[in-house]
Amino acid sequence: MEESSEVHSEENKVSSEKDKKRRLKTPAQVMALERFYNEHKYPTEEMKSQLAEQLGLTEKQISGWFCHRRLKDKKLLRDEACASGRQDRSSVVIQDRGSGLGQDSCGSTKHGDYRNIDPREVESRRLYGNDFQVSDLTYKHMSHYTETVSGTDDTSSESSSSSQDKLFSQTEDPYDVENSRYLTHNGVIAPINAKSAKIMGYKPSGYLKVKGEIENAAITAVKRQLGGHYREDGPPLGVEFQPLPPGAFESPIQKPVREQYYDEDLSIPNSPDISGAERQPSLSNGYEPYNSKLSSQDLYMEEANNSGMHGSHYQDKISQLKQKSTVLNHVKPFPKQNSSLDLYEDSAGETSVYNSKRNQRMSTKHGVEGMRIDSVTNHRGHYDGKIESEMHDYANVSPNVIQRSEYFKFKPPNLIHNRFESLDTEERGLSTRMKKEEKVNRKWKGIKEHGNQVKLKMHSTNDIKVPKRVRHDLLQQDYVTKAPFTEMQTRKFLSKGSVMEMPSSFSEDETAENSSSQELGASS
DNA sequence: TTGTGTTTTATTGCCTCC
DNA sequence: GGAGGCAATAAAACACAA
Numbered sequence: 001m002e003e004s005s006e007v008h009s010e011e012n013k014v015s016s017e018k019d020k021k022r023r024l025k026t027p028a029q030v031m032a033l034e035r036f037y038n039e040h041k042y043p044t045e046e047m048k049s050q051l052a053e054q055l056g057l058t059e060k061q062i063s064g065w066f067c068h069r070r071l072k073d074k075k076l077l078r079d080e081a082c083a084s085g086r087q088d089r090s091s092v093v094i095q096d097r098g099s100g101l102g103q104d105s106c107g108s109t110k111h112g113d114y115r116n117i118d119p120r121e122v123e124s125r126r127l128y129g130n131d132f133q134v135s136d137l138t139y140k141h142m143s144h145y146t147e148t149v150s151g152t153d154d155t156s157s158e159s160s161s162s163s164q165d166k167l168f169s170q171t172e173d174p175y176d177v178e179n180s181r182y183l184t185h186n187g188v189i190a191p192i193n194a195k196s197a198k199i200m201g202y203k204p205s206g207y208l209k210v211k212g213e214i215e216n217a218a219i220t221a222v223k224r225q226l227g228g229h230y231r232e233d234g235p236p237l238g239v240e241f242q243p244l245p246p247g248a249f250e251s252p253i254q255k256p257v258r259e260q261y262y263d264e265d266l267s268i269p270n271s272p273d274i275s276g277a278e279r280q281p282s283l284s285n286g287y288e289p290y291n292s293k294l295s296s297q298d299l300y301m302e303e304a305n306n307s308g309m310h311g312s313h314y315q316d317k318i319s320q321l322k323q324k325s326t327v328l329n330h331v332k333p334f335p336k337q338n339s340s341l342d343l344y345e346d347s348a349g350e351t352s353v354y355n356s357k358r359n360q361r362m363s364t365k366h367g368v369e370g371m372r373i374d375s376v377t378n379h380r381g382h383y384d385g386k387i388e389s390e391m392h393d394y395a396n397v398s399p400n401v402i403q404r405s406e407y408f409k410f411k412p413p414n415l416i417h418n419r420f421e422s423l424d425t426e427e428r429g430l431s432t433r434m435k436k437e438e439k440v441n442r443k444w445k446g447i448k449e450h451g452n453q454v455k456l457k458m459h460s461t462n463d464i465k466v467p468k469r470v471r472h473d474l475l476q477q478d479y480v481t482k483a484p485f486t487e488m489q490t491r492k493f494l495s496k497g498s499v500m501e502m503p504s505s506f507s508e509d510e511t512a513e514n515s516s517s518q519e520l521g522a523s524s
Numbered sequence: 525t526t527g528t529g530t531t532t533t534a535t536t537g538c539c540t541c542c
Numbered sequence: 543g544g545a546g547g548c549a550a551t552a553a554a555a556c557a558c559a560a
Contacts, residue, residue, distance in 0.1 A: 022533045022554050030532095042547090064534065067547065072532090074548090 025065070029055045033062075037069050 025033070032055055040047060043066060045059075052059040 024532070024555060045546095061533085063546085065532095067549095068533070071548070 025055075025057070029057065033065055033069070037066060041066070041070060041073075 033051070036043065036047075036051060043051065043062070048059050048062045048066075051057075052062045055062070057065075
C-alpha cells in the first residue's frame with residue numbers, strides 16, 4: 001500500500017507521459033491541484049504550464065485534471081441538488097442567489113448545463129467550499145472595488161453585475177482576472193468561462209439580458225422564490241443588508257469557536273452576517289497579488305500540515321475537543337501570510353468532492369466543521385508559482401498520511417455560516433473514504449499529532465523528543481482551555497519563526513514523520 | 525484472498541468561439 | 543482550423559466486505 005503509493009509518487013514525478021498507464025497523482029500533487037482549483041477553476045495556459053512544471057506533470061495532465069475536476073464538481077453539485085431535495089429555500093439562500101445564478105461550479109456555459117437547473121442546485125454550489133472560498137478570495141481581491149466602484153456593497157444580481165463589470169474591467173492582473181472571472185463579489189459563482197465572462201461581465205444590461213434562455217429559466221426560478229422582493233434594478237431583493245445581530249446565523253455551537261478562535265482581528269466586529277472573508281483580517285491587509293510571489297509554498301505546506309493535524313485530532317478527540325482541535329489546526333504554523341487563520345484551506349475542491357456517501361461521512365463531523373466558520377474563508381490568491389519545493393516535501397509524505405480525504409475534513413465554514421441547509425448536505429452518512437482515512441489516520445495518529453506539535457513548537461527541536469502523551473496532553477490543554485487569541489498568535493509567531501529558520505529542504509512532514517517515528521518507537 | 529464497487533485518470537469525440 | 547472546454551467512456555487504482 002504505502003509502497004505502491006510511493007512508487008506512484010516517484011513515477012508521477014518523473015514521467016506520467018512515459019507510459020500511458022494511468023498513474024495516480026501524489027497527494028501532494030492532488031493537494032496542490034485542489035488548492036489551485038479552488039482559486040482558479042480555469043487556469044490560464046501560463047498557470048497550467050507553471051503548475052505542470054512544478055508538479056512534475058504535463059500540461060495535458062493539468063488540463064485534464066482541471067477538466068475532470070470541474071466535471072466532478074458539476075456532478076457532485078447535481079447529486080447534491082438532487083439530494084438536497086426540498087430544504088434549500090431559506091431566505092439567505094435566495095438572497096445569495098441573486099448574482100451568481102446559473103453558473104455552475106465548472107463554469108460551463110454550454111447550453112445543456114442549466115437544462116435542469118434548480119435554484120437549489122445553484123445554492124448547492126455554494127455549499128462547496130471551493131466555490132465559496134473562491135468567492136471569499138474574490139472578496140479579498142475585490143473588496144476595494146465595492147467601495148470605490150459600486151458604493152453599494154452587498155447587492156444582489158443587478159448591482160453585483162454592474163459592479164462586476166467594473167471589477168472585470170479594472171482587473172489587470174491576469175490572476176485577478178482569473179478569479180474575478182468566476183465570481184461575483186457576492187461570492188456567487190459568476191461566469192467562469194472566459195468567454196462567458198466577456199459576455200456577461202461587461203454587459204451593463206440586466207442579468208437576464210445577458211443570460212441564455214436556460215439561464216433565464218434558472219433565474220426565473222429564483223425570482224419565483226423571491227417573489228415581489230426581487231428587483232432587477234433596485235435594491236437587491238428589497239432587502240436591507242443590515243448587519244445581523246450576533247448569532248443570527250450561527251448555531252449555539254458555532255459561536256464560541258468563532259469568537260474565540262477566528263476573530264483574530266479583534267478590531268473587527270464579529271458579525272455573523274458577513275462572510276468569513278470579510279471578517280478575516282487578512283483580507284485587507286493580508287492579501288497580496290499573485291505576482292507578489294507570496295510563498296504559496298507555505299500555503300500548500302500548511303494545508304498539508306493542517307490536513308494531517310486535522311485527521312489525527314478528528315479521530316482522537318471527542319466531539320467537543322474536535323472542534324477546538326480543528327481550530328488549532330488552523331493556526332497557521334507557517335506564516336509569511338499575513339493571516340494566520342486564513343490559510344486554512346479545505347481544498348475546497350474536496351469540499352466539493354463529496355458525493356452522497358461522503359456527505360454522509362460529513363455528518364459525523366459537521367459539528368466540528370460548523371465550528372470553523374471563519375477559518376476557511378480567507379482565501380486569497382496563492383498562486384505564485386512556488387509550489388515545487390513544497391510539493392517535494394509532500395511527496396515525501398506517505399500518501400497514507402495525507403490522502404485526499406483530508407479535503408473533506410475541512411468543510412467550508414461558509415456553509416454553516418451562511419446557511420444551515422449546508423449541514424443537511426453533510427448529513428448523509430459516512431464515506432467509505434473517510435473511513436479509510438480514519439483508519440489511516442489512526443495509524444498515523446502519532447505522527448500527525450506530533451506533527452502538530454512540531455508545527456507549533458518547531459522552534460524547539462527538543463520538543464520533538466517530549467513523550468507523545470505529554471504533548472498530547474498539552475495539546476488538549478490548549479483545546480480545553482481555549483487558548484486565547486494572543487496565545488494563538490504567539491504560537492503562530494513561534495511557528496513562523498521556526499519556519500523561517502527551517503531550511504527549505506527540511507520538510508515539515510519529514511519532521512513530523514521523523515519525530516513521530518521516534519514517538520511510535522517510544523510508545524511501543 | 526478475491527470479488528465488487530467506487531474513485532481517479534486518461535482518452536476521445538464533439539461543440540463553441542476566435 | 544485551432545484552441546479550449548465538456549461529456550462520455552475505458553481502465554487502472556483503491557477500498558471494503560465476504
